[in-house]
Structures are given as structure tokens and as C-alpha cells.
Amino acid sequence: MLAKIKWKLSEKMYIIPLIVLVIWTVTPMIWAFSASFKTKVEVYETPPTIIPNLMNFSNYMTVFNYDHFWRYLFNSTFLAITSTIIAVVASILAGYAFARYAFKCRHLLLMLILIPRILPRASLIVPLFAGISMVGLADTYLSLVITYTATAIPMATWILAGFFKVIPKSLEEAAAIDGAKSWQIMWYVIVPMSLPAILTVSIFSLREAWNEFPFALAFTQSQEMRTLPYQLFMLRDSMGMQDWPVVLAFTIVSILPLLILYLIFEKRVVNGITSGAVK
Amino acid sequence: MDAAINLKKQKRRKLLTPYLLILPGFLFVFGVLGYAVLYGTLLSLFDMDLMKAETGFVFLDNYIYLFQNAAFLNSLVRSLIFVFGSVSLGLVLSLFFALSLYRATRFGNFLKGLALVPYLVSGIATAVMFRFLFSGDVGLINQVLITLNLDAVNFLAHPNWALFVAVLTNTWFIVPFATLILLSGIQSIDPELFDSATVDGASKSKVLTKIILPLISPMMGISLVWLSFASFNMFDVILPLTGGGPNRATEVLAVYMYNVAFDELKYSLGSAVMVIILIFNVATSALYLKIFNTDD
Structure with a gap:
């Protein structure tokens, strides 16, 4: 009987780490989110x-009325979308x-394209700059688009290659017999069938570019180029005496678009x- | 005759196609990343300093200088502590989370989705939120300490506390991805293995140590690579959180490199630090994969 109770208890034990997981994950965000609506004094x-x-x-109005705020938003969006495409x-x-x-050299080339995955982004800024x-x-935008694109390609290629491999070849063969050209096969057969993988890869790439910091810091100087x-x-x-609610409102604004996309x-x-698929 | 030539042409085109297909991707990857590594390595062997006119080949002088420089050695030690702390805490947490997420039936999908959320938050935003959480006057942690009648601690002004907070912040940022990698390993285990083990009377800890851990060891290797790779190169989280301070207590290698290159404008020295970071990355990755990927 006692053993049974013990077993039942331990059956439920996994709930404790789950509670830890929830508290650990949401505390910083909830605390920041709630403070972004407070007054400077209430904090x-x-x-x-x-x-x-x-x-x-x-606080949010202050953020939206910042000099160049919409330009920063545009920069982040533009860079993320272009480099992802x-x-x-x-x-x-x-x-x-x-x-x-x-x-x-197929295997060698596939390995070669994976090596950059162990290249730290921040450490490359000196020679790249x-x-x-x-x-x-x-x-320039170009410097960021090129570097963001380059850092996104290795993982995307790896995931997509793995996904394409499991698409049955017979579909392409049938299309080829019907006289479809290679690019038509790719566009009308492969791409529609791999939309889930393409979507995953795109979100990874958007995330990388949207959140990127070291390249933007090192490669741009003028204020209008900031992300x-x-x-x-x-x-x-820059704020000597920290206006926390405004800073946190800005933080929330910068997180939210990607979070909505993720949801x-x-x-x-x-x-x-x-x-x-991701390794 | 013509037909034969045409056929030959077609064949050659077929042979070339895959190379043409991979060309754009390779141009980007090697034009940018390959170039950076080669040029950086080259730069590290020269004495390129924007403050001085002449540049010359100095071979390993930059490296020798670094290993005799107190600031670099401090940053190396701080980096090792930072990485060791983040990786051990990160591995324990992600394993705990992955195991419990595997068991979670109700809200399982919701919790998996929630677990990944910090992965979507930028390093800068993470740092700002943790700065707020641990700040001396308005931080939640200090508010709780005061409510419990304990003394408030000015975490970010204290060298050791600041390093601790940096590890915690970094761990929050890097754990989600590792958790999902480990979860994918556990999910790929045949559930019948668990059932038969339980029928045979194996205890929980036996199931964990004899079945789960050995079977997910390749995934452990991959998440360890991810955890230490992300920590070794951490820059986004440290710079806004502590700026490397106080008193260089959190000046990890990437931050030190940035300061040397962009504040002191010593590109060659910065590049030498880059090469050292790269060597550490490759070495630790190879080590983990060797330990955990035995059957491959």
C-alpha cells in the first residue's frame, strides 16, 4: 500500500519541474511587461x-514618439525580410x-557548408568590419543584408536538404515525363510539398536577423541605420537615471512582432x- | 552528328546543374564567413593598428602579447567560469525540463511552446529584463529580499554577483533550444522500452540512467555543443547587462575582443582573440561529439 502511494506520488513528480519551467520562463517577461504600464514612481x-x-x-506613446522610432522598426523589418528571402x-x-x-565532393561540400555553424557571429566582426x-x-543596408543572409544559409540548407530527401522521387519523375522543366518541377512540386519546412527555416532566419546585434553595432554608424x-x-x-517603464515598453515592443509570428x-x-531536423 | 553534340551538351549541363544550384549559397557562406576567418587569421599575424602608420608581419607576437596581458588572461578566466557555469546549469535545467515535458500530458503542447519563448527574445531584450529583475533599487529580487526582511544586494555592482547574474541571464537565453533538442531525443525512444522496463520492475532512476541517458547521448552531445558554443561567444547579453563590469568581472572573451578592436582600434589584436575563440569552439565541440557520439 505504502509502495503504491509512493509510486503514485512519484508519478506526479514531473509536475514540479514543469512549475519551475513556467516560473523560470515567464517571471522576467511578466515583471517587465507589468512595469511597462507603471509610472516612474510606481516602479x-x-x-x-x-x-x-x-x-x-x-510609456508606449513615448516609445512611438521617439526620434526615428519608425525608422528603426522599418530597418529591423526590412533587414529581416530581405535576408530571409x-x-x-x-x-x-x-x-x-x-x-x-x-x-x-557532395559530402565534403555539405560538411563545408556546415562548418560556419560553429563560427561565432560576434567573433567575426573584426575582420568583417x-x-x-x-x-x-x-x-549600408547591403552590408547587413549580405552578412545576415550568409549566417542564415548553413542551417537552412541543412534542414531543407533533409526534408527534400524524404519527398518521394516518383512525383518529380511523373512531372518530368509530362515534360516539366527542372525549375518547373522545383517550383510546382518541391516547394509546395515542403512548405512546412520552408516555413520553419524562414522563422529561424527571421529570428536571427530580427534579434541580431553585434553586426548592426559594428557595421553601422549613423543613427538612422540602427535596428x-x-x-x-x-x-x-544613454539614460543616466534609468526611466525603467519606458525602457521596458521599448523592450516589449521589440519582442512582440516576432512573438506574434511565433504564436x-x-x-x-x-x-x-x-x-x-535541427542539429 | 548534330544530335550527338546536342546530347553531349545536355549531359554536360546535367553534370553542372548541382554545382550551379549550390553556387549562390556557397558564394554567400564562403564569401562572407570563409573570408572573415581567413582574413581574421591573416590579420592576427600582422600588426595592424589604426593609431600607427606602419603595418608589418609580426607572426605570433600578438598571441604572445595576449598571453602575457593581465586583462586578456582575466577575460579568459572569466570566460571559462562563465561557460562552465552556463553549460552545467543549462544542461541540468534542460534535461529536467525535457524529461518533464515528455511526461506532460495535459497542456503538453502549450508548455512546449512556452518553453521555447525565450529563444525568440533577443539577447539585448533578455539582458534589459534581467537588469531590471536584479537591479539594486527596483529589482523584483531585491523587493522580495526586503519583504522577507533580508538585506538588499546590489547584484550588478558586485564582481562575483554580477558574474552570477550574467550566467543566470545567459542560461535563460540558451536553455530553450537545448531543451527541445533533448526532448526530440527522448521522443524518439521506443515507448515499449519504458513499458517493458517498468514491468521488469526497474526503478525510475534505473530507467533514467540505463535507458534514457544512453539513448539520448547523441542529443546530449548536440545540446552541449549548442550550450557552450552560445556561451563562449556571448556578447549580446553581457554588453547591455553589465558592459563587462564591474571591474572587468564579466568581461568575457567576445566583449574583450570588441573593446580591443573597436575602442582601442587594435584590429590585429582583436583578430588574434577571434582565432583563440574559434580554436576553443572547435576543440570543445569535437570533444563533446567524441564523448557522446560513440556509435557514429
Whole structure:
């Protein structure tokens, strides 16, 4: 009997780590979110309030009225979307080649394209910055689009190649017999069938670019070129006496677009990772 | 005759196709990343300093200088502590979370989705939120300490506490991805193995140590690579959180490199630090994969 109770208890034990998981994950975010609606004074109150005394959106208004705020938002969006489109197209092509063609040095080349995954982004800024200034690309969108695209391609190629491999070949053969050209096969057969994988890869790439900081910090100088994370960093840097509610409102604004995107495709992304495609 | 030439042409085109397909991707990856590694390595062997006019080949002088420099050695030690702390805490947490997420039936999907959320948050935003959480006056942690009648601690002004907070922040940021990698390993285990083990009277801890851990060891290797890779190169989280301070207590290698290259404008020295970071990354990755990927 006692053993049975013990067993039952231990059956339920997994709930404890789950509670830890929830608290661990949400505390920093809830605390920041709630403070973003508080007044400057309320933040200092002890004991702290989780639900603000008065929902006040003035911090968000301050953020939206910042000089260049909309420009930063545009920069982040533009860079994330452009680099993702280029990276995904290049990775579809390369992934298809690795999945379907038996060519010389295939394995070596696939390994080579994976090596950059163990190259730390931040550590590359010194030589990259030197090269970018040498060719006169410092402080341009192009410098960021190119570098963001390059860092997104290895993982995207790897995931897509793995996905293309499991698509039955017979579909392509049938299309070929019907006289479809290679690019038509790719566009009308392969791409529609791999939309889930393409979506996962795109979200990974969007996330990388949207959150990127070291490249933006090193390669741009003028204020109009800053991205949201860059400006958030400057905000924290420049305010002597920290206006926490405004800084936190800015933080929430910078997180939210990606979070909403993630909420829409959450299942896809989680399955994409847990199905073992990402390594 | 013409037909034969055409056929030959077609064949050659077929042979070339895969190379053309991978060309754009390779141009980006090697034009940017390959270039950076090669040029950085080259730079590290020269004496390129924007403050000085002449540049010359100095071979390993930059490395020798670094290993005799107190600030670099401090940053190396701080990095090792930071990585060791983040990786051990990160592995324990992600294993705990993955095991419990596997068991979670109700809200299982919701919890998996929630577990990944920090992965979507930028390093800067993470750092700002943790700075707020641990700040001396308004931080939640201190508010709780005061409510419990304990003394408030100015975490980020204390060298050791600041390093501790940096490890915690970094762990929050890197654990989600490792959790899902481990979860994918556990999910791929045949459930019948668990059933037959339980029927045979195996205890919980036996199931964990004799079945789960050995079977997910490749995934452990991959998540360890991810955890230490992300920690070794951490820059986004440290710079806004502590700026490397106080008193260089959290100046990990990536931050040190940035300061040397962009504040002191010593590109060659910065590049030498880059090469050292790269060597550490490759070495630790190879080590983990060797330990955990025995059957491959």
C-alpha cells in the first residue's frame, strides 16, 4: 500500500519541474511587461505590484514618439525580410542539389557548408568590419543584408536538404515525363510539398536577423541605420537615471512582432525542432 | 552528328546543374564567413593598428602579447567560469525540463511552446529584463529580499554577483533550444522500452540512467555543443547587462575582443582573440561529439 502511494506520488513528480519551467520562463517577461504600464514612481514601490495601479499607456506613446522610432522598426523589418528571402531561396536551391544529385565532393561540400555553424557571429566582426569598410559598404543596408543572409544559409540548407530527401522521387519523375522543366518541377512540386519546412527555416532566419546585434553595432554608424535591438542597447546606455517603464515598453515592443509570428506558427516550429531536423 | 553534340551538351549541363544550384549559397557562406576567418587569421599575424602608420608581419607576437596581458588572461578566466557555469546549469535545467515535458500530458503542447519563448527574445531584450529583475533599487529580487526582511544586494555592482547574474541571464537565453533538442531525443525512444522496463520492475532512476541517458547521448552531445558554443561567444547579453563590469568581472572573451578592436582600434589584436575563440569552439565541440557520439 505504502509502495503504491509512493509510486503514485512519484508519478506526479514531473509536475514540479514543469512549475519551475513556467516560473523560470515567464517571471522576467511578466515583471517587465507589468512595469511597462507603471509610472516612474510606481516602479519603486515596495512591496511591488504585479498588476499596475493604473493601466497607463504613456510609456508606449513615448516609445512611438521617439526620434526615428519608425525608422528603426522599418530597418529591423526590412533587414529581416530581405535576408530571409535571399537565404531561403539560396538554401532551397542548394538543399535540392544535395538531396537529389549525386555529384563529386557532395559530402565534403555539405560538411563545408556546415562548418560556419560553429563560427561565432560576434567573433567575426573584426575582420568583417575591416573588409566591409575596405569595399566602402560601411553603414549600408547591403552590408547587413549580405552578412545576415550568409549566417542564415548553413542551417537552412541543412534542414531543407533533409526534408527534400524524404519527398518521394516518383512525383518529380511523373512531372518530368509530362515534360516539366527542372525549375518547373522545383517550383510546382518541391516547394509546395515542403512548405512546412520552408516555413520553419524562414522563422529561424527571421529570428536571427530580427534579434541580431553585434553586426548592426559594428557595421553601422549613423543613427538612422540602427535596428530595434541596437536602439534598445543605446537607450539603456544613454539614460543616466534609468526611466525603467519606458525602457521596458521599448523592450516589449521589440519582442512582440516576432512573438506574434511565433504564436501563429508555434506548433510548426516546435515540431520542426523536436522532429530532429535541427542539429 | 548534330544530335550527338546536342546530347553531349545536355549531359554536360546535367553534370553542372548541382554545382550551379549550390553556387549562390556557397558564394554567400564562403564569401562572407570563409573570408572573415581567413582574413581574421591573416590579420592576427600582422600588426595592424589604426593609431600607427606602419603595418608589418609580426607572426605570433600578438598571441604572445595576449598571453602575457593581465586583462586578456582575466577575460579568459572569466570566460571559462562563465561557460562552465552556463553549460552545467543549462544542461541540468534542460534535461529536467525535457524529461518533464515528455511526461506532460495535459497542456503538453502549450508548455512546449512556452518553453521555447525565450529563444525568440533577443539577447539585448533578455539582458534589459534581467537588469531590471536584479537591479539594486527596483529589482523584483531585491523587493522580495526586503519583504522577507533580508538585506538588499546590489547584484550588478558586485564582481562575483554580477558574474552570477550574467550566467543566470545567459542560461535563460540558451536553455530553450537545448531543451527541445533533448526532448526530440527522448521522443524518439521506443515507448515499449519504458513499458517493458517498468514491468521488469526497474526503478525510475534505473530507467533514467540505463535507458534514457544512453539513448539520448547523441542529443546530449548536440545540446552541449549548442550550450557552450552560445556561451563562449556571448556578447549580446553581457554588453547591455553589465558592459563587462564591474571591474572587468564579466568581461568575457567576445566583449574583450570588441573593446580591443573597436575602442582601442587594435584590429590585429582583436583578430588574434577571434582565432583563440574559434580554436576553443572547435576543440570543445569535437570533444563533446567524441564523448557522446560513440556509435557514429
